[in-house]
Each structure stands twice: as structure tokens, then as C-alpha cells.
Amino acid sequence: MALSSLRKLGGVAMISGAGSGMGRACAINFARAGCKLVLTDVNEKGIDATISATGLDSANVLKAVFDLRQDGALEELVASIPKRFGRLDYAINAAGICGRFNPLVDEPIEHIDDVLDINLRAQIVANRAQVQAMLLPKEQLSARVYEAPDMGENEKSRRINKAKNFKGSIVNFSSVTGLKSFDGIVGSYTVSKHGMIGLTRAMATQYGPAGIRTNAVCPGFISTPLLWNDLPGVEEHVSTVPAGRFGDVEDVADVVSFLCSEEAAYVNGTTLTVDGALTT
DSSP states (O other), rough: OOHHHSOOOSSSSEEEEETTTTHHHHHHHHHTTTEEEEEEEEEEHHHHHHHHHHHHOOGGGGEOOOOOTTTEEEEEEEEHHHHHSSSOOOEEEEEOOSSSSGGGGGHHHHHHHHHIIIIIIIHHHHHHHHHHHHOOOOOOOOOGOOTTTOOOOOHHHHHHHHHTOOOOOEEOOOGGGTOOTTTTTTTHHHHHHHHHHHHHHHHHHHGGTEEEEEEEEEEESSSSSHHHSSSTTTGGGGGOOSSOBBBBBHHHHHHHHHHHHHTTTOOSSSSESTTTTTOO
16 A cells, blocks of 8 residues: 555646545655646635645646536536646545535435535536546556566566556545445435445546546545534544544555556455544
8 A cells, every 4th residue: 555655657637626635645645656637626725735745746736627517518628627737547536515505305405416416416417527538549658567677577577467457547426324324324315425426436447448447535534624514523433443543644545546546457446445444
């Protein structure tokens, strides 16, 4: 895991929800891995802070500020990436909202629409556009092939051949609420995160043969603005986590880096839970 997070990957990574939290941590990891970045969020100041944290110059970052509910904006952005950077290799769909309404029958329908539009519909739109960009002709990324001094020729050959088949990696953000329903969690949020797992599985089976792997991460209690702002009193639940703490954003970002690396070359259509054993 640490190897994948620290060594070079190269290529171009698109990250939504990049203005804070786990999206920002992913951006920092991919910058460290030698990637050019496409960062999108509704919060421009947040994206600017993320760019500053990555240390990348403007030539290596494409910034896009818009609401994911804005029809056509996502497709237009993704279509522009190969024109700007010549390729798209990694897509991290981390954007999402939660909200403050609890019982499903009391949740305003307009809020349900917002949650499903951002957390699921927009993610379907993003996945569809991303695979099209990833399948465009592009050169192999030599940085993806790991070599060690004691590596035999057979193993080296296998690793090179696997890397040749790589066209792209998509990581969708679900949640532990995509695995089970928790009392007190917004009903539409739970529905949307279950949908993200279904989307991931559909993408994996349909585009895996073309060289694109699609996986999902299911974070538990991770210290982000979303957690602290939308779940008042959440600090009382730390005792329910066997790890004894809430997760840090790097805990999730490192798993995302692994899923995009050659170490995960045979990992497709899965959901990796990053929750300190909360759901165990």
C-alpha cells in the first residue's frame, strides 16, 4: 500500500470534490505520484487551497468550478481533458453531499432530489464521460511498471504485459452507508451510496475487458468538513469504532492510490471498506 501511494504513477488524474477533505488528500497523493491534475468542486477557494497544497504550477493543473447538477458541464470538462493534457488515466469521484434531515418520510422531496442528483446521477454522468476519454489512443505509462533488483525476467515480463493492458482506473466514493443503513443517517444519502456500488459493479463488468478498472471505497467516520458539519454530535460515536479513532483523510486517499496502481491490476468491481472495522 505504501509503495503504491509513494512511487510514481504518471499520467493525468481527475478528482471531483477536490476542494476539501478526502478529495484534497487524493489530489495531494496524485501530485506526489507525478500526475497532472484536473480538479473540480463548487468551492473555488477550496480548489485554490488544494492546488497550493499540491505544489503544482498552473501548467499541470486544470481547475473547474461548477455545480455537478449543471447539465453538460461534466461532459464538457471531461471531453476537454485529452485536448489539454493528451490523456485521462485516473478518475476519482469524491464529490457528494449529506444533509441534515433524518427520517426518510420527513425528508423534503427537493432535498432528496439534490442528494440523488449530486451523489448518484452526476456520478453516472461522470463515469460515462470518463471511460470515453480513457479509451482514446494514448501512450503507455512507463512509470506504472514496478521493477526491483531481484525481479526475475518472467515476473518483469508479466508486469510489463499487465501494464500494457491498462487504459484507466475509476474510483467511486460510496460509504459504509452503501453497505448498511444506520439509524439517524439521511435516508436519501443511504440510497445514493448503495447506488454508487451498483454503478461501480456495472462499470467494472462492462469496461473491464477494455482495460478500465472501476472500484469503490466505502469510508466510515473520516474527519472531514462533511462529517463535522452534517452530523452534529458525531464525536460521541468514536467509541463504536474498533480502531479507537476516526479516520484521517490520508487513510482513504492511500487506498485510492492503491486502487489506481499496478499492485491492484486484478482488482476490479470491488468495494474497499475504510472504516476502522466499524461495519465488521
